[in-house]
Amino acid sequence: MSHPRVTGVGVTPFGEHSERTGRDLFAEAGLAALDDSGVDPDDVEALFYGNFMGELAEHQGHQAPLMAEAVGLDVPATRYEAACASSGAAVREAVRHLRSGEADVILVGGSERMTNIGTAGATDALSIAADDLYEIRAGMTFPGAYALMARAYFREFGGSREDLAAIAVKNHDHALPNEYAQLRKEITVEDALGAPMVADPLGLYDACPITDGASAVVLTSAEYAAEHDLDASVAITGTGQGGDNLALHDRENLARSPAAEKAADEAYADAGVGPDEVDIAEVHDCFTIAEVLAIESLGLYEPGDGIAAARDGKTHATGETPVNLSGGLKAKGHPVGATGVAQIVSLTKVLRGESPWSDDVGGASVGVAHNAGGTVASATVHVLEVQP
Amino acid sequence: MSHPRVTGVGVTPFGEHSERTGRDLFAEAGLAALDDSGVDPDDVEALFYGNFMGELAEHQGHQAPLMAEAVGLDVPATRYEAACASSGAAVREAVRHLRSGEADVILVGGSERMTNIGTAGATDALSIAADDLYEIRAGMTFPGAYALMARAYFREFGGSREDLAAIAVKNHDHALPNEYAQLRKEITVEDALGAPMVADPLGLYDACPITDGASAVVLTSAEYAAEHDLDASVAITGTGQGGDNLALHDRENLARSPAAEKAADEAYADAGVGPDEVDIAEVHDCFTIAEVLAIESLGLYEPGDGIAAARDGKTHATGETPVNLSGGLKAKGHPVGATGVAQIVSLTKVLRGESPWSDDVGGASVGVAHNAGGTVASATVHVLEVQP
Numbered sequence: 002m003s004h005p006r007v008t009g010v011g012v013t014p015f016g017e018h019s020e021r022t023g024r025d026l027f028a029e030a031g032l033a034a035l036d037d038s039g040v041d042p043d044d045v046e047a048l049f050y051g052n053f054m055g056e057l058a059e060h061q062g063h064q065a066p067l068m069a070e071a072v073g074l075d076v077p078a079t080r081y082e083a084a085c086a087s088s089g090a091a092v093r094e095a096v097r098h099l100r101s102g103e104a105d106v107i108l109v110g111g112s113e114r115m116t117n118i119g120t121a122g123a124t125d126a127l128s129i130a131a132d133d134l135y136e137i138r139a140g141m142t143f144p145g146a147y148a149l150m151a152r153a154y155f156r157e158f159g160g161s162r163e164d165l166a167a168i169a170v171k172n173h174d175h176a177l178p179n180e181y182a183q184l185r186k187e188i189t190v191e192d193a194l195g196a197p198m199v200a201d202p203l204g205l206y207d208a209c210p211i212t213d214g215a216s217a218v219v220l221t222s223a224e225y226a227a228e229h230d231l232d233a234s235v236a237i238t239g240t241g242q243g244g245d246n247l248a249l250h251d252r253e254n255l256a257r258s259p260a261a262e263k264a265a266d267e268a269y270a271d272a273g274v275g276p277d278e279v280d281i282a283e284v285h286d287c288f289t290i291a292e293v294l295a296i297e298s299l300g301l302y303e304p305g306d307g308i309a310a311a312r313d314g315k316t317h318a319t320g321e322t323p324v325n326l327s328g329g330l331k332a333k334g335h336p337v338g339a340t341g342v343a344q345i346v347s348l349t350k351v352l353r354g355e356s357p358w359s360d361d362v363g364g365a366s367v368g369v370a371h372n373a374g375g376t377v378a379s380a381t382v383h384v385l386e387v388q389p
Numbered sequence: 390m391s392h393p394r395v396t397g398v399g400v401t402p403f404g405e406h407s408e409r410t411g412r413d414l415f416a417e418a419g420l421a422a423l424d425d426s427g428v429d430p431d432d433v434e435a436l437f438y439g440n441f442m443g444e445l446a447e448h449q450g451h452q453a454p455l456m457a458e459a460v461g462l463d464v465p466a467t468r469y470e471a472a473c474a475s476s477g478a479a480v481r482e483a484v485r486h487l488r489s490g491e492a493d494v495i496l497v498g499g500s501e502r503m504t505n506i507g508t509a510g511a512t513d514a515l516s517i518a519a520d521d522l523y524e525i526r527a528g529m530t531f532p533g534a535y536a537l538m539a540r541a542y543f544r545e546f547g548g549s550r551e552d553l554a555a556i557a558v559k560n561h562d563h564a565l566p567n568e569y570a571q572l573r574k575e576i577t578v579e580d581a582l583g584a585p586m587v588a589d590p591l592g593l594y595d596a597c598p599i600t601d602g603a604s605a606v607v608l609t610s611a612e613y614a615a616e617h618d619l620d621a622s623v624a625i626t627g628t629g630q631g632g633d634n635l636a637l638h639d640r641e642n643l644a645r646s647p648a649a650e651k652a653a654d655e656a657y658a659d660a661g662v663g664p665d666e667v668d669i670a671e672v673h674d675c676f677t678i679a680e681v682l683a684i685e686s687l688g689l690y691e692p693g694d695g696i697a698a699a700r701d702g703k704t705h706a707t708g709e710t711p712v713n714l715s716g717g718l719k720a721k722g723h724p725v726g727a728t729g730v731a732q733i734v735s736l737t738k739v740l741r742g743e744s745p746w747s748d749d750v751g752g753a754s755v756g757v758a759h760n761a762g763g764t765v766a767s768a769t770v771h772v773l774e775v776q777p
Binding site: 022047048053054056057059060061062063065066067069070075076077078079080081082083084090094097098101102103126129130131132133134137242243244245246247251263264374375378379 | 410435436441442444445447448449450451453454455457458463464465466467468469470471472478482485486489490491514517518519520521522525630631632633634635639651652762763766767
């Protein structure tokens, strides 16, 4: 079994594009990925596409063939939906198809439009990643759910709003040189602590923004990349996925994310690497506390130790294991269906040496992507490695 | 490469279950499939789940982990969405994973709730399988779209409302002994012609009903089925998928379905069988004209010849190649996300000799399932074969 290669990457700028259609956004990302790859578009065999709230935000289901057409591809196209992990799930399935020989070239991507339905509309649309019968109807929203998780974490392990603020500050700093990021604005711990409270202990700066955008990668078999002289420098060597109960009341411990732990275990075993070998990570920091849970799920920190990582500078570009060099969901933005693939794009750029941060993490050769859906009822983890 | 086996099947009764939750429906089908298979639930590695309109009908996205929990499975769970071909797409991905060795046991299923939002709500929700910008906003609905396709067919090849009525009569007749069917009611050509017109030339009896229901199959690798002494008598030997432009105005010929033709070509090549070897078919007859397009796409009839097949008795249980022995979408019902897997359930029952129609088609050993999304902008085709 040889490892599929990331031969091309593309993203739109993340931000407010309420005047653009979804197909317009995805075409930009998809064509950019095809251009970057240099693959013959006629060789693309399928589109695996992630989207979460198109039914509510665009009154448009069945988006995958629409997006294939937008990119000019006459191929089978399927949408994957696992809430905010939708395009992570698409990446996983593509990896498994490519390495098993079921396909040689797959365009994988995702997109989301959110700003056109406003903050209240987007908050409602996001809520359907939780359990409608038992959570949403009781008034739960995602800031509220992650606030519960933060409180559970603080109770079990300790931690403070200052610790969370340090994560926001770091990710804003990382986003500064990212031309595709939504929030390119330096902030301080004081800014974060002084921002309006959303759901105690989470304030406005603990939450990612509402974002429009699209992302795409061309994944090919190693053999195809070699035969066609494509950039085969970055491989996806491990894939994992985990699931959990949708409703928080069915969880044993809100301070842990077993779905992500399972996904990480599977991905590491698959790649034959361990967390000690990880150089960089892109994780699903929809809220600052989510980054803490993510880096612990990935085994980069023991449970209870992740909370201090940003405060101590360990996850900054200048630290031992930089996390979210792209700016993360927090500052890069979070167009839901595009996020999982955007993480692959970001890691690939760093590993190829094409990121503004590449020099700061010179020699990085192993990256991990952690994409989570809902309150981590779905999670995918992928290991990317530079190939000799 | 050995062919995955259908080791267990389960469906709920199709009909109006507006008082039941989606998780309740899927649990019934999923547990029935596990029971039928005899597989150890701890061996199930994933749930591949199809759903189309959950966001609009149930205010519930991220349904796959919810459905895994409902069946009592702690496994990764992903939703596949390709409009009305959603669970057909899930079957396809499961087949490719099983035969390549990426997994040994996958629960594949789908469900839909539709009646709780009423006819107008369901019609609106179904419409998002078409192009929102260019079709839905112009007032197009699916009866209207298929009426255009029927008119194009009549213009090119001839045909009449009587020909279409014969399809409805046949499928109602087939549904009579199907205890899971929604419309177990004998009708005549006169009944169909006398029913209210919906979109000329399609009347009420040319359209499938609005349906709640769920379906599930346990698919395993051939090796797993053999090792665990499961029923391995029915294999999925071929899979194909095709895509097309979403909007009808982008199609060259409304009387043909190239996405389904591509899916069929791929599935036949995959299985190494041709249309001449097909004994029975379950096809996506959301409207009577859709059955005509389907059997032509499958190569069972040349373009223009499919229109007469039901009228001439060829597609009846007593005919040469029975089509939709389950009653089809027309009479069995069409809970959108459940339909693709329900077709696999129906074919498996006939091929196993467990259908009320099995005696009438004694010796049937090759079945084909044709699942279509939207105006056939997505299509999957699967070939099932009795194994020696």
